Amino acid sequence: MTDNAEVDLGGYCREMAEAAREAAEGLAQVRGEQKDGWLRRSAALLREQTPAILAANEKDVQAAGDFGLTDAQIDRLRLTPARVEGIAAALEEIAMLRDPVGEVMESAVRPNGLEIAKVRVPLGVVFFIYESRPNVTADAAAICVKSGNAVILRGGKEAAHSSRALVDRLVQAAEEHGIPGKAIQLVGTTDRAAVGHFLALADYIDVAIPRGGEGLIRRVSAEAKMPVIKHFAGNCHVYLDRAADPDLAETLTVNSKCQRMGVCNACESLLVHREIAPRLLPRLAQALQQAGIEIRGDQATCQLLENIQAATDEDYYAEYLGPVISVRVVDSLDQAIRWINQYGSHHTDAIVTTDLAAARQFTKRVDSSAVMVNASTRFNDGGEFGLGAEIGISTDRFHARGPCGLKELTSYKYVVYGDGQIRS
Secondary structure, three states, rough: OOOOOOHHHHHHHHHHHHHHHHHHHHOOOOOOOHHOOOOHHHHHHHHHHHHHHHHHHHHHHHHHHHHHHOOOOOOOOOOHHHHHHHHHHHHHHHHHOOOOOOOOOEHHHHHHHOEEEEEEOOHHHHHHHHOOOHHHHHHHHHHHHOOOOOEEEOOHHHHHHHHHHHHHHHHHHHHHHOHHHHHEEEEEOOOOOOHHHHHHHOOOOOOOEEEHHHHHHHHHHHOOOOOEEEOOOOOOEEEEOOOOHHHHHHHHHHOOOOOOOOOOOOEEEEEOOOOOOHHHHHHHHHHHHHOOOOEEOOHHHHHHHHOOEEEOOHHHHHHHHOOOEEEEEEEEEEHHHHHHHHHHOOOEEEEEOOOOHHHHHHHOOOOEEEEEEEEOHHHHHOOOOOOOOOOOOEEEOOOEEEEOOOHHHHHEEEEEEOOOOOOO
16 A cells, blocks of 8 residues: 555555454464574575665665654664664574463363363464664564564654565565465555554454654554553663662663663663762762763752752653753652652663662562663663563553563463363
C-alpha cells in the first residue's frame, strides 16, 4: 500500500491483522531449529545485500531534513557497512538464545494421577510501533518470531526505505525456512490514522508495544483495545549514600549520565546525602561540567556549588535526554527512597554505598523495574542482562517489567494429561 492508493485504510489494516493472526497459528507448527535457521539466513542475506540496503537507507538520510530531524537523529538513522554487520550479528546472537516456546515452567502429578504442566506459549500477534532506527526493525522482528509471535511493524516514516529493505530480506529468509512470510509485516502507509485502526483490532492483535516519545506512548495507551507493554519516561536516579566510596561515586555518576545521554536508562537526577555533600559535590560537579553537563540544583546544592542554575519541581520530574542533570541534597536514605518513588519514572535507580543494610533497604523499597547497587544505571538493557535483543524496557508491573526479551513475549498455559479421571 502507498499513501496515494485509493483503498480503504481500515480494510487494509484489518487485512494485515487477519494475515498476522493466521501466520501466528502457523508459527505453532514451526520448530526451534527452523527459527534459528531463519535468523542465520537473514543475517547472511543482510551481509550479501549490504549495498542495496545502504542505497535504500541513503534515500531516508537524504529526506531527513524534510522531516526536521536533528543531527543526532540523522546519525541514529544512518546505516554504514559496520552497522549492517552489527544488525546481522545481532540476529545470529538471537539464534543462539534458547527458544522459550514449549518450556515447562512447572509440573506436578496430582494424587489422582493427573499430570499438570505449566508450559510457555507465545503471546500471539504483536503490533509494534517504534522510532526511526533501522536496527530496531530487525531486532523486533527477530525476537517476536523467535518467541513464536507474528509481528506487525509500524516504523517511523523517516526510515521507511531502510525498514522495507530489511523486512524484505527477513521475509525472504522466512519463506525459505518454512516460516509464514506474513509473520513479519511492515505497515506500508505513513498515514497516522492507520495506528488507530490497528489499535482497535483486539480480535486479531494480542498486544501493542509502543517505543518512542511520551506522546506516542500515551496515545497508544489511551486508544488500544488490547494490552499495552510500555514505558513513559526514563527519569533515572543515582543516590550517593552517606557510606558511598568517593571514587566509585564519581565513576558511576559520570558513566550513568555521560556514557550515552539520549537513552532511557541514562541518569537524569542525582541525590546526595547531606553528610557527604560538602566534600563530594564539588568533585562531582567538576567531573560533570568537564563533560559538558549543566547542573540544576536545590538550595543546598546551590550553596555548595558556583555558577549553577536553581532547579524547579519540573526539573526533578524531567527526562532530559541530554546534557542536563538535576541535583538534590537529602537528609537520609529514607528521604532518598521517598523522593525517587515520587519523582522517578520506575525505570532504573541506583544506590552507591558500602553499607549493606542501606543497599538492602534501597532494593526492597525503591519501586523500579531495575534497582542497581554500586553499578551504572546504563546496565538496564536486554543485552547487558543476557537476554539478547529487547523490544523495549517496560515500567509496567503487568505483563512484563524491565527489558522485554524472548521470555517476556510469552505467556503460559496449563497442559493436563490424564487416563480417564473424572471429578466426583
